[in-house]
Amino acid sequence: MTTKATLGLIIIIVLIGLAGWWYAMDKPTETPTTIQTTNTQSTSSESTSPATNTTVTNSSDASIDQSVNSIDTEMKGLDSDNANTDSGLNAQN
């Protein structure tokens, strides 16, 4: 094997290594754990990369949906409480 071929092989290996490193560095920012901790308050991690920010947007949607669901549940409970109040008031005894 010539020197040029050896050098080319080393360069290819280094490039593959760099690509793997970049991929590994990028992935963790999309984990749900990060999403949950950044969905209501902004943090510096939200502006580190575009991928992070996209994830935050998704987590915000989930967080908003969760809030809306909780509100829906409580509103049903409120209807039930109101019905019980009216039941007593209508009995009047």
Added chain:
Amino acid sequence: MNTKKITASIVSLATASTLLAGLAVLPAHAEELGLKDSTKVNARVDLKTEDRLPKIISRSNVAIDARVDALNKLNARIQQMKNVSVTFKSNISSQIQTNILGLTTLKTKIDADTDVTIALTDEKSILGSFRIYALVIPQGYILASADRVDTVVSLMSDLGAKLQLRITAGQTAGKDVSKLQASLNDFNSKTADAKVQSNTAVTTIASLSPDQGDKIKQDANTTALKAARSNIKTATQDLRAAHEEVKTIIKGLKDLNLSVDASSSARVSQ
């Protein structure tokens, strides 16, 4: 002469015998004819009493059981309240238990009643002395409703902050968010009013107590309960309106396609 005397004697004896026989038979005929003597009338009254008393007792038991059941359900609901202190819950629970104990004691008394008049008086006291349905139940559930309103207001406040963040991000990204911001402002206004209404409801009914037959107090209690119920109704309508605004805002945010501009969101929030 002797013959006449003997004949007269025989006629007198026959007449007397007929009269005596008639008197002896008369009560039996009287009964057959349906005539009432005092003994029979008294017996019928006693029968009527014996018939009425079990009905009064049964009716009272049903009424008391229903109230105790309603009070136990109210107590369970009170324990689920989220925005009041343990002491507050304990005080309400104690009042409910006092009512349950009073009703249970009254039930025992009514079960042992032997006089219709006393039983009827005891039956009336189920209503007048306790006012479970007219006061205790609505008062308790209005407090529970007010607590629920506070819970929803708190959840909506958190949600409003999240929505504001998104709207601001959209604005920074150059989107027209004027309608969304107007909806969010209305949302905030409605939730704030719901909180005011629930507080007013609680203040209005917090110190009400049974009227014990006092008509003026009864009317005042009813007026206060209806006013508080009206406050809760307004609060509920406020929250429903706020809920509708949330739907509008969420749809509007999706239409802005903010996921593309999310980096702006992050930058804005720094």
